[in-house]
Amino acid sequence: xxxxxxxxxxxxxxxxxxxxxxxxxxxxxxxxxxxxxxxxxxxxxxxxxxxxxxxxxxxxxxxxxxxxxxxxxxxxxxxxxxxxxxxxxxxxxxxxxxxxxxxxxxxxxxxxxxxxxxxxxxxxxxxxxxxxxxxxxxxxxxxxxxxxxxxxxxxxxxxxxxxxxxxxxxxxxxxxxxxxxxxxxxxxxxxxxxxxxxxxxxxxxxxxxxxxxxxxxxxxxxxxxxxxxxxxxxxxxxxxxxxxxxxxxxxxxxxxxxxx
Amino acid sequence: xxxxxxxxxxxxxxxxxxxxxxxxxxxxxxxxxxxxxxxxxxxxxxxxxxxxxxxxxxxxxxxxxxxxxxxxxxxxxxxxxxxxxxxxxxxxxxxxxxxxxxxxxxxxxxxxxxxxxxxxxxxxxxxxxxxxxxxxxxxxxxxxxxxxxxxxxxxxxxxxxxxxxxxxxxxxxxxxxxxxxxxxxxxxxxxxxxxxxxxxxxxxxxxxxxxxxxxxxxxxxxxxxxxxxxxxxxxxxxxxxxxxxxxxxxxxxxxxxxxx
Numbered sequence: 213x214x215x216x217x218x219x220x221x222x223x224x225x226x227x228x229x230x231x232x233x234x235x236x237x238x239x240x241x242x243x244x245x246x247x248x249x250x251x252x253x254x255x256x257x258x259x260x261x262x263x264x265x266x267x268x269x270x271x272x273x274x275x276x277x278x279x280x281x282x283x284x285x286x287x288x289x290x291x292x293x294x295x296x297x298x299x300x301x302x303x304x305x306x307x308x309x310x311x312x313x314x315x316x317x318x319x320x321x322x323x324x325x326x327x328x329x330x331x332x333x334x335x336x337x338x339x340x341x342x343x344x345x346x347x348x349x350x351x352x353x354x355x356x357x358x359x360x361x362x363x364x365x366x367x368x369x370x371x372x373x374x375x376x377x378x379x380x381x382x383x384x385x386x387x388x389x390x391x392x393x394x395x396x397x398x399x400x401x402x403x404x405x406x407x408x409x410x411x412x413x414x415x416x417x418x419x420x421x422x423x424x425x426x427x428x429x430x431x432x433x434x435x436x437x438x439x440x441x442x443x444x445x446x447x448x449x450x451x452x453x454x455x456x457x458x459x460x461x462x463x464x465x466x467x468x469x470x471x472x
Numbered sequence: 473x474x475x476x477x478x479x480x481x482x483x484x485x486x487x488x489x490x491x492x493x494x495x496x497x498x499x500x501x502x503x504x505x506x507x508x509x510x511x512x513x514x515x516x517x518x519x520x521x522x523x524x525x526x527x528x529x530x531x532x533x534x535x536x537x538x539x540x541x542x543x544x545x546x547x548x549x550x551x552x553x554x555x556x557x558x559x560x561x562x563x564x565x566x567x568x569x570x571x572x573x574x575x576x577x578x579x580x581x582x583x584x585x586x587x588x589x590x591x592x593x594x595x596x597x598x599x600x601x602x603x604x605x606x607x608x609x610x611x612x613x614x615x616x617x618x619x620x621x622x623x624x625x626x627x628x629x630x631x632x633x634x635x636x637x638x639x640x641x642x643x644x645x646x647x648x649x650x651x652x653x654x655x656x657x658x659x660x661x662x663x664x665x666x667x668x669x670x671x672x673x674x675x676x677x678x679x680x681x682x683x684x685x686x687x688x689x690x691x692x693x694x695x696x697x698x699x700x701x702x703x704x705x706x707x708x709x710x711x712x713x714x715x716x717x718x719x720x721x722x723x724x725x726x727x728x729x730x731x732x
Contacts, residue, residue: 225508226677227499231491234513239487248485249520253494253511260509417486 213274213386215246218264219253220280220290221364233279233369239413240373243420243442245386246275256281261293265359269297272356275381280364282347284326290361291350295334298354304331308339308348315346340376344368351377388418389446391453394438395461396426400469401433408463409437412456418442419452421460437464473534473646475506478524479513480540480550481624493539493629499673500633503680503702505646506535516540516547518556525557525619532616535641540624542607544586550621551610555594558614564591568599568608575606600636604628611637648678649706651713654698655721656686660729661693668723669697672716678702679712681720697724 217237223229234251241248254260261281268276281290295302309331316323330347333339340349340360345368350361360377362369382390397405402425409421419441426434439456443449461471477497483489494511501508514520521541528536541550555562569591576583590607593599600609600620605628610621620637622629642650657665662685669681679701686694699716703709721731 219511224495224511225498226502227495227497227508228674228677230495231511235484235487235490237487238485242486248487249515251479251484251491251513255509414488417488 213246214249215241215275216249216268216273217251218278220256220261220278222255224253225255233366237277239420243418244381245388245442256287256289258289258293261290262297265294265297269354269357274356276357276359278361279369282361282363284330291333294361298334300334300336302332303335305333305337305339308333311339311341311348312346340372342368343371343375388442388444389449390440390442391449392440393453393457394436396472397435397437397464398470399432400464400467402435404467405435412459416452416456419456473506474509475501475535476509476528476533477511478538480516480521480538482515484513485515493626497537499680503678504641505648505702516549518549518553521550521553522557525554529614529617534616536617536619538621539629542621542623544590551593554621558594560594560596562592563595565593565597565599568593571599571601571608572606600632602628603631603635648702648704649709650700650702651709652700653713653717654696656696656732657724658694658730659692660724660727662695664727665695672719676712676716679716
């Protein structure tokens with residue numbers, strides 16, 4: 213199953229922002245079993261957005277994930293452009309409206325037209341809750357393609373992907389074999405573990421690593437490290453997880469970590 | 473004048489590498505006065521490469537810069553793909569052959585077929601010397617388009633761009649108004665100045681900053697900071713340079729720098 217990653221935002225095209233979203237999503241989609249065929253960055257312009265969405269749809273790309281252009285301002289056009297690319301009406305989505313209303317009520321803010329705009333989606337789309345910001349994401353199917361539109365702010369994008377998009381793709385996507393493993397380490401702060409984890413991810417192709425801080429024990433930081441890998445071949449995934457876990461354990465021990 | 477940036481390499485599409493090349497080039501091209509319209513990452517596959525080069529050429533994009541796929545291995549296909557996209561023969565380029573020969577002779581290495589491959593280019597192309605690695609870059613014109621193909625290794629790509637591509641584009645490109653300014657600072661190591669410089673670049677849109685270490689004076693690091701900006705409006709460029717220089721001077725002073 214093929215995937216395209218579409219990054220929308222002028223800041224990318226003037227080199228103001230390094231596109232970490234595309235790399236993060238590419239790793240996630242690869243581990244989910246997708247073959248990422250193309251990553252495209254375009255400015256915040258409806259004609260560009262419509263063209264690229266249509267290009268991917270006309271090729272029957274199975275998964276199209278976009279980031280950016282979902283905010284309240286006039287130059288956030290992704291949702292409307294997607295409706296046009298799909299030849300669908302651009303309408304208030306009830307789910308999205310409830311999510312947006314709840315967000316603004318919670319903050320005691322009025323539902324102004326720019327804010328209401330964040331509840332508008334192509335007809336037939338589903339809203340993806342945003343745990344961090346206000347703009348819901350979009351999940352919509354067209355023929356054999358699934359299109360997922362997420363905000364460009366990395367924390368929002370990642371939270372929404374991990375909470376809502378990833379579990380769904382795991383159940384309906386390419387279904388590779390997943391192998392996972394966890395272990396805990398005491399005495400290494402998360403900030404010190406981060407570059408080791410990044411290096412371990414770069415060493416493998418289909419492995420993903422996440423660290424969860426589990427608090428402090430007698431003043432010593434306590435991390436849970438979760439490693440997972442996917443492959444069409446289960447043995448391969450198992451070996452990748454094993455190799456990665458061994459590397460991490462050794463490196464964390466060298467930093468004085470008490471590894472279990 | 474429009475520009476496209478094409479990044480070639482499987483490592484980008486599995487999220488193993490963050491595409492810093494595209495951001496670096498986007499900033500450089502923006503400051504040179506180009507409007508970067510699209511950044512595309514594709515795998516090391518000739519069909520993909522040919523398609524994207526042809527797409528850009530058929531739109532008459534004035535500048536197409538690619539990175540990656542110029543090495544000696546079987547999966548480095550950029551040069552041959554570019555020849556196909558241009559409907560030109562793929563031939564040994566004399567300039568490139570001299571550059572490649574000199575590189576390998578210097579290292580006392582034989583000119584094997586994979587190494588010779590790095591001297592093959594579309595007919596009519598010019599070779600761009602590579603100060604760091606062995607693969608020359610490619611400069612070729614087709615109609616109103618200039619195509620520049622550079623290696624994917626950031627140090628090689630940047631060196632070749634700054635030494636050979638940038639000066640040439642400055643003389644034949646969009647010719648915006650350039651404004652520049654320099655100052656020196658003593659007592660702040662380059663590694664400490666780097667994040668301040670990065671922040672200052674992110675604050676401006678058409679400004680570029682470079683630091684040159686000028687050695688140590690009585691054990692104290694000595695840096696020359698060079699700031700330049702471009703705009704169709706000279707006053708705008710001047711203001712951007714001034715704002716950036718003021719910000720840098722203040723931040724460097726706060727780090728204990730002796731700013732002149």
